[in-house]
Amino acid sequence: xxxxxxxxxxxxxxxxxxxxxGILPAVDHVDxxxxxxxxxxxxxxxxxxxxxxxxxxxxxxxxxSGSILIRGKEMSQVPAHLRPVNTVFQxxxxxxxxxxxxxxxxxxxxxxVGKAERAKRVAEALEMVRLPGMALRRxxxxxxxQQQRIALARALVNKPEVLLLDEPLGALDLKLRKxxxxxxxxxxxxxxxTFIYVTxxxxxxxxxSDRIAVMNKGRALQVGLPEEIYERPADKFVADFIGExxxxxxxxxGQSGSTVEIDLPGCGLARVESSRTFxxxxxxxxTVRPERLHLNEPFENGNNLKxxxxxxxxxxxxxxxxxxxxxxxxxxxxEQNATQAQKEIARRGDEVIxxxxxxxxxxxxx
Numbered sequence: 001x002x003x004x005x006x007x008x009x010x011x012x013x014x015x016x017x018x019x020x021x022g023i024l025p026a027v028d029h030v031d032x033x034x035x036x037x038x039x040x041x042x043x044x045x046x047x048x049x050x051x052x053x054x055x056x057x058x059x060x061x062x063x064x065s066g067s068i069l070i071r072g073k074e075m076s077q078v079p080a081h082l083r084p085v086n087t088v089f090q091x092x093x094x095x096x097x098x099x100x101x102x103x104x105x106x107x108x109x110x111x112x113v114g115k116a117e118r119a120k121r122v123a124e125a126l127e128m129v130r131l132p133g134m135a136l137r138r139x140x141x142x143x144x145x146q147q148q149r150i151a152l153a154r155a156l157v158n159k160p161e162v163l164l165l166d167e168p169l170g171a172l173d174l175k176l177r178k179x180x181x182x183x184x185x186x187x188x189x190x191x192x193x194t195f196i197y198v199t200x201x202x203x204x205x206x207x208x209s210d211r212i213a214v215m216n217k218g219r220a221l222q223v224g225l226p227e228e229i230y231e232r233p234a235d236k237f238v239a240d241f242i243g244e245x246x247x248x249x250x251x252x253x254g255q256s257g258s259t260v261e262i263d264l265p266g267c268g269l270a271r272v273e274s275s276r277t278f279x280x281x282x283x284x285x286x287t288v289r290p291e292r293l294h295l296n297e298p299f300e301n302g303n304n305l306k307x308x309x310x311x312x313x314x315x316x317x318x319x320x321x322x323x324x325x326x327x328x329x330x331x332x333x334x335e336q337n338a339t340q341a342q343k344e345i346a347r348r349g350d351e352v353i354x355x356x357x358x359x360x361x362x363x364x365x366x
Contacts (some may be wrong), residue, residue, distance in 0.1 A: 004072065006194040007034040007057060012066035014052055014218075017179025026052045028068070028218035034211075036071075036195060039188050041197045041205040044215035045241070050198045051216075054164050058267065071101050071161060084161040092151035092172040094139040100126070101135035104154045111158075125153035127170045128191065145176050152187070162194045169204070181207050202242050206230065214238050215319075236364050239287045246293070246331040248286040252278045260363060262286065270303045271358045278363070287362035291332035295345050297323060302357045307331075309350045322345060323354055339347055 014027040027049040034040045042050035047305050055061040056068055057082030068076045075221055092135045096102050104125055105118045113121070126132050129149040139147060148168060157162055169184075181205045185208045188195045199205050205212050211221045214237075222234040233239035236247070250264040262270045262284060272286060298304045310330070311322035314337075322331040333354060335345055348350050 004247055005033045005069070006028070006036040006071060008032070008036065008065040008067070008069040009053070009057075010069070011070060012053070012056065013064045014049075014056060014061060017066045025218050027056070029064075030220050031217070032213060032220055032223065034194060037192050037194055037336050038341065039185060039197065039208060039210045041209040041212045041213070042215060043201060043202060043205040043212050043241075044201055045200060048215040049218040051166055053195060054087075054166055054198050057162070057258075058164050058295055060085050075359045078303055086158055086160040086162075087164040087166065088151050088155050088168045089329065090167045092147050092168075094147060094150060094154075094155035095208035096139050096222060097182045097225060098139070099135065099141070100131075100137050100150055103139065104157050107154065107158050121157050122153075125157040128156060129153045129331065144172050145180060148172065148180060151360060152184075156191065156193070162196060165195060166195045167198055167200070177204075209346075215240060216241075232362060233287065233364075236285060236287070239362070239364065243289065244332065244334075245287050245289050248288070248331070250283045250284060250286065250328055252280055252284055254280055258283075261308075262363075264305075264325075266327060267305050267329050270305070270361075272346075272361050272363050273359045274363045276363070278365075283366065285364045286330075286361045287364055290320065290332045291336075292356055293331060293333040293337060294355045295333055297355055298353055298359060299355045302355055307354055308350060309346045309352055311347055312346070312348055319345070321352075323352060325335050325354075 002345040008028050010034040011024060013029055016024045016026055018024050030053065042053055044050050052061060056063050059078060063076055067074055070084060101122050104122045108118045108121060115254055122135065126134060129152050131149055133148060142150065153337045169180050172180060181204055196206065209226055211223060211225055211231050213220045214229060215221065216237050222229060222238050229238065229242050233242060239245050248264050250262040253261040253263050258273050258275060260272050260274050260278055262272060270286060278284065295351055305325055307323040307325040309321055310324050318334050322330060323333055324330040331354060
């Protein structure tokens with residue numbers, strides 16, 4: 001049905017010619033559907049294809065092949081200024097010689113919107129970003145957070161169907177960035193516009209997004225809810241990129257129902273629950289988050305591995321322990337400091353037992 005999705009990317013390929021004359025697939029046959037009114041994040045390391053994908057949706061780049069649809073309409077070859085989208089960049093590109101009002105209303109003026117209507121919509125946009133009364137200020141009189149909001153207001157005043165944001169919080173300090181993350185999410189819910197947000201910051205994506213697409217080497221490796229991406233990563237790259245995790249390599253000894261028994265050289269045996277079927281001798285990797293591991297709390301029907309503490313790092317809310325099982329295997333354990341006594345669980349050089357339930361890890365294959 002036409003218009004079912006705000007944005008669709010169908011088998012989109014974008015190739016660039018390298019200085020050496022080779023072909024680089026910046027976006028490699030990506031399929032993606034973004035729902036109307038959704039806060040959708042493109043997440044990945046530098047060079048993964050997320051910004052190129054955003055620029056193709058905006059019309060700043062044209063795909064080598066494939067289709068880009070906005071509300072069911074083919075837009076692959078439509079110029080940027082004719083697409084119902086607006087973009088907010090990391091560098092806000094505000095005009096320093098103009099007032100806030102003139103900056104926000106510039107696009108409307110270019111479209112021939114009358115002065116009275118322009119003033120009305122600028123005032124509405126300033127209310128929307130919680131900066132009423134700032135219309136006559138110059139941009140140099142604004143803080144970084146205020147400039148970011150003015151850039152948002154300038155994009156929203158045009159009432160786009162989709163707002164594209166290319167790492168817009170990257171220039172802010174950590175405290176302000178975290179505040180703006182929550183404000184952006186609240187604003188998105190209030191205006192009801194589809195936001196497509198590019199970031200390399202996994203915590204930012206988890207905090208703000210309805211869904212996330214994790215990208216690497218031009219491909220969308222996994223698309224899902226934040227909790228799905230974090231708890232059930234599709235592969236080793238996604239598991240490693242989203243948050244902190246541990247990897248333990250081994251091979252399958254056997255499987256009984258959903259319980260898979262794994263030999264971890266230098267560690268012993270581990271049992272992991274999985275809905276998949278494995279064969280004896282198959283190489284696998286256990287991935288388990290540091291907060292799912294516990295020190296010196298053996299589980300009667302769980303996994304209890306012996307190791308030695310190599311490092312203890314106190315970070316206020318938590319204490320992180322680096323525990324080595326063997327030359328090949330080491331894990332990081334995170335224990336919350338709910339009480340003063342919990343900061344003294346173990347010291348460097350102590351022998352400890354690292355425990356986790358069979359349902360805590362995820363099994364990955366190549």
